[in-house]
Amino acid sequence: xxxxxxxxxxxxxxxxxxxxxxxxxxxxxxxxxxxxxxxxxxxxxxxxxxxxxxxxxxxxxxxxxxxxxxxxxxxxxxxxxxxxxxxxxxxxxxxxxxxxxxxxxxxxxxxxxxxxxxxxxxxxxxxxxxxxxxxxxxxxxxxxxxxxxxxxxxxxxxxxxxxxxxxxxxxxxxxxxxxxxxxxxxxxxxxxxxxxxxxxxxxxxxxxxxxxxxxxxxxxxxxxxxxxxxxxxxxxxxxxxxxxxxxxxxxxxxxxxxxxxxxxxxxxxxxxxxxxxxxxxxxxxxxxxxxxxxxxxxxxxx
Numbered sequence: 622x623x624x625x626x627x628x629x630x631x632x633x634x635x636x637x638x639x640x641x642x643x644x645x646x647x648x649x650x651x652x653x654x655x656x657x658x659x660x661x662x663x664x665x666x667x668x669x670x671x672x673x674x675x676x677x678x679x680x681x682x683x684x685x686x687x688x689x690x691x692x693x694x695x696x697x698x699x700x701x702x703x704x705x706x707x708x709x710x711x712x713x714x715x716x717x718x719x720x721x722x723x724x725x726x727x728x729x730x731x732x733x734x735x736x737x738x739x740x741x742x743x744x745x746x747x748x749x750x751x752x753x754x755x756x757x758x759x760x761x762x763x764x765x766x767x768x769x770x771x772x773x774x775x776x777x778x779x780x781x782x783x784x785x786x787x788x789x790x791x792x793x794x795x796x797x798x799x800x801x802x803x804x805x806x807x808x809x810x811x812x813x814x815x816x817x818x819x820x821x822x823x824x825x826x827x828x829x830x831x832x833x834x835x836x837x838x839x840x841x842x843x844x845x846x847x848x849x850x851x852x853x854x855x856x857x858x859x860x861x862x863x864x865x866x867x868x869x870x871x872x873x874x875x876x877x878x879x880x881x882x883x884x885x886x887x888x889x890x891x892x893x894x895x896x897x898x899x900x901x902x903x904x905x906x907x908x909x910x911x912x913x914x915x916x917x918x919x920x921x922x923x
Contacts, residue, residue, distance in 0.1 A: 640736045640904065645712045646659065646731075649681055649684075651672040653675065660710075660712050661711055663686050665729065668698075677905070698727065714736070714765065715769065717769050718796040718797045719731050719763065719796075734901045735831075738829075738870065738901075742829070745866045753776050755775070755776050755778075756770045756828075757825040760830065760831045761786075761829070762786050762831070764793050766829050771804050777802075778805045778807065780814050787806050810842040816856055824860055824865070828860060832850060854884055861922070865922055867919070868917065871917070878899050881916055885918045896918065
C-alpha cells in the first residue's frame with residue numbers, strides 16, 4: 622500500500638475567472654478549433670486551438686464578416702473578408718472607446734478576457750485615498766487598461782516597445798475624449814524602463830504586467846518570457862508603493878498558472894498581502910462552455 626506521508630496541502634487554489642463580455646463584445650460560439658466573436662458591429666471567426674468541442678449553431682458562423690484563415694500558429698495566415706468591414710470601428714468599454722481593426726496575427730487590438738482585471742483595477746483605484754492612484758501599465762499595447770484607469774482618475778504611465786501600438790493607443794485616447802487625461806505614453810523597452818525607475822526610487826500603486834512570449838525592444842532588446850520575466854518581476858516588486866496591487870497576465874503555451882504564482886510569491890516575499898492565481902476565460906453568451914485564454918496572478922497589499 623502506498624503511504625500518503627508525502628501529501629502536501631497547497632498554499633492556494635488556482636481560480637478560474639470568467640467573463641461573458643460586455644455590451645460591445647460577445648463570444649457567440651466556439652468549437653472545432655475556432656471561436657466566433659462580436660466586436661461592436663463586426664463578427665469575426667478566428668482560430669482557437671483549445672476549443673476542442675463541437676460548435677453549437679453552424680448557421681451563426683455564416684454571419685462572420687471576416688475569417689482568419691491559415692495555420693493555427695498565430696504568426697501565419699491572413700484575414701479573409703466575407704462582408705464589408707471598416708478599416709477601424711468603435712468598441713465601447715464603459716467610458717472608453719477602443720478602435721478595433723483586423724490586425725496581423727489574428728488580433729483586433731483588444732483582449733476582452735482582460736475585462737475582469739480592468740474591473741479589479743478600478744476597485745483598487747477607488748480604494749486609493751489622497752492623491753490619485755499611480756498606475757504603471759507595462760507591455761501596454763493599444764491602451765485599454767491605460768485609458769480605463771485614466772478615465773477613473775488615475776495617473777497612468779503606459780510603456781510599450783511598439784511605435785505602432787502607441788500610435789494606435791493615442792487614437793483610442795482621442796476616440797474616448799480623454800485628450801487631457803494624465804497619461805505618459807512611453808516608447809521604451811519595459812525591462813530597461815523598470816530598472817531605471819528602481820534606480821530613481823519611483824513607486825506605483827498599481828502595476829499591470831502583460832508580457833509577450835517573445836519580443837524585441839525599440840533598440841533590438843530581446844525578450845524571452847521564461848528567462849526575462851524573473852529578474853523583471855523583481856524590479857516590478859521594488860516599484861510597489863505601500864498598499865499597492867499587481868497583476869501579471871501571461872499568454873504562454875506549455876506553462877502553468879502555478880509557475881507564475883510561485884514566481885510572484887518569491888519576488889513579493891516579505892510584503893504580505895494576498896494572492897490569487899489561475900486562468901482567465903471567456904464564456905459563450907448563450908452557452909455553458911468557456912474558452913481559456915491566459916494565465917494570471919494577482920497580488921494586493923490590502
